Amino acid sequence: MIVAHALAGxxxxxxxxxxxxxVDWHGSIVRELAQLQPQVDGDAFARAWRAGYQPAMARVMSGELGWTLIDDLxxxxxxxxxxxxxxEALDEEARRHLNRAWHRLDPWPEAVAGLQRLKRKYILCSLSNGNLGLLTRMAKRAGLPWDCVLSAxxxxxxxxxxATYLGVARVFDLPPARVMLVAAHHDDLAGARACGLRTAYVERPLEFGAGHVKDVTARPDNDMHTKGLEDLAGQLGC
Amino acid sequence: MIVAHALAGxxxxxxxxxxxxxVDWHGSIVRELAQLQPQVDGDAFARAWRAGYQPAMARVMSGELGWTLIDDLxxxxxxxxxxxxxxEALDEEARRHLNRAWHRLDPWPEAVAGLQRLKRKYILCSLSNGNLGLLTRMAKRAGLPWDCVLSAxxxxxxxxxxATYLGVARVFDLPPARVMLVAAHHDDLAGARACGLRTAYVERPLEFGAGHVKDVTARPDNDMHTKGLEDLAGQLGC
Incomplete structure (x- = not known):
């Protein structure tokens, strides 16, 4: 007998x-580099690119830069x-193509199957700092079955x-507690929790590659702790 | 041999x-009324409700009302x-339920099949004055396979x-001419055309019910004229 998590309903x-x-940004960028520029250390390149992400957003949020889409950051x-x-010799066309690698990120192997199960019972949306065009093209290529693409x-x-977490609740005309953020990052989950949303942590130990395994120890602050989206679906009785 | 429309690529x-x-708002509202309040003239009710729509939006756009979601209008x-x-005796719960009829509108019979064909080749999004929550719940119930839900x-x-038509082009980082608005209303298509978008008219002679058949004569201003979304898919070679 399967007992669904108390939050299921x-x-x-x-x-x-x-x-x-x-999606597995690290592995996907490494694969893009291996194809386009096999002489480059793809692991270091992927981590350097991603490492610029938080500082770039901070420049926008501080007002130093105006509102900027993630594609442009x-x-x-x-x-x-x-x-x-x-x-440095890459031309404009090559840079544009490489930058669009973020539209071509591959999902973690069990993500699509998990989302398909969850979709039968829940409204599924993205809540990403990625822009709408990026998220839509990624979803179309990867088969991510969002009911609605939401973005910063x-x-x-x-x-x-x-404004982002409460924005989701407002879009669906729901109290925050009827929305759950699903994320592999504790700072994101903490932000959602502070707004009254429920939170589910997802273990992604290889987010930064096999050479930089991430600590995925459970923290009691989250409503749920999962090994992936199939596990989330199972715990929620989907 | 099928020759796709010149715009296809x-x-x-x-x-x-x-x-x-x-979606068929008139028929769907008539069916809701027949179920909930069979003594009421559903055709007149549906048309009266819809007739308030443009004036209500005009109150927002003039600044008389602040920004308001269509659910609230x-x-x-x-x-x-x-x-x-x-x-007038309907209580709050009944009014809330009836108002959500707009989340439960049924698609025209050939709409879902047409969208599924079009989705193989194009990015499909909504561009409606309806709010995101309404459009998402409608799509989930009716099986409308949007890649992205966009809204006023x-x-x-x-x-x-x-801002709405150009907003779609900007979201997808495209010149306006690579976006086509598909609509059953000439004023909407004219607005899109003025912004440089392509336009496809869709014949929906029964939009206002069988008692108020709409003129659906082709106008040369539009890039395409179609009898429905399956016809659109066929003309575009999907």
Whole structure:
């Protein structure tokens, strides 16, 4: 007999963090580099690109930069790191193509199957700092079955700004406690929890690659702790 | 031999008007009324509710009302017309349920099959004055396979404001001419055309019910003229 988690009937909307939670940005960027520039250390390149992400968003949120889509932040960071990897000669077309690698990220192997199960019972949306065009093209390519693509772009604020988490509840005309954020990052989950949302942690020990295994120890602050989206579906009785 | 329309390869995104174009608001509201309040003239009720829609949006766009979701405008109009139909005694729960009828609109019979064909080749999004929550719940119930739910709510302006049409092009980082609006209303298509989008008209002669057949004569201003979404798919070679 399967007993669903106590939250199963108390939540209507599952909002998913994307980079690292649903898709494997590190492995996908490494694979892109191996194809396009096999001489480059793809692991170091992927981590350098991603490492520029939080500082770039901080420049926007501080007002130093105006509102900027993640596609454009990715490009600013990319232009900055290319010389470190001997790629300063890449032309505009090659840079544009490489920057779009973030539209072509592959899902973690069990993510699509988990989402399909969850979709039968819940409204599924993304809640990512990625922009709508990026998230839509990624979903179409990878088969991510969102009911609605939500993004920082809709709320004109990046996570962990409360406007994003509360924005999801407002879009669906629900109390925050009927929305659950699903994410592989404790800071994101803490932001959601502070706004009254439920939280589910997802273990993604290989988010930064096999050479940099992440601590995925359970923390008691979260409502749920899962090994992936199939596990989430199972715990929720889907 | 099937020759696809000349536009087939020149457009990446199809943006769909919803009320009347993809879903049959008149027939759906008539069916809701027949179930909930069979003594009421459902045809007159549906048309009275819908007739309040443009004036209500005009109050927002003029600044008389602040930014308001369509769910809330529908409710204001509903509260206004209930006495005319002898329904002033409806309690809050019944009014809330009836107002959500707009989340439960049925698609035109061939709409879902047409969208499924179009989705193989194009990015499909809604572009409706309806709010995101309404459009998402409608799509989930009816099986409308959007790649992205876009709404006036994202752009904080109602169609035919240029911010909505140009907003779709900007979301997908495309020139306006690579986006086509699909709609059953010439004023909507004219707004899109003025912004440089392509336009496809959809014949929906029964939008206002069998007692009020609409003129669906082709107009040369539109890039395409179609009898429905299956016809659109056929003409585009999908």
């Amino acid at each position: 108390e939540v209507d909307v599952l909002a998913f963090d994307i980079f690292g939670t649903v 990715h490009r600013i960071i990319l232009d900055g790191i290319l010389p470190q990897f001997g790629l 772009e809709v709320f004109r604020a990046y996570k962990p700004d409360p | 020149e457009v990446d995104v199809l943006a769909f008007d919803i009320f009347g174009t993809v 529908h409710r204001i109009i509903l509260d206004g017309i209930l006495p005319q139909f002898g329904l 709510e994202v752009f904080r302006a109602y169609k035919p404001d240029p």
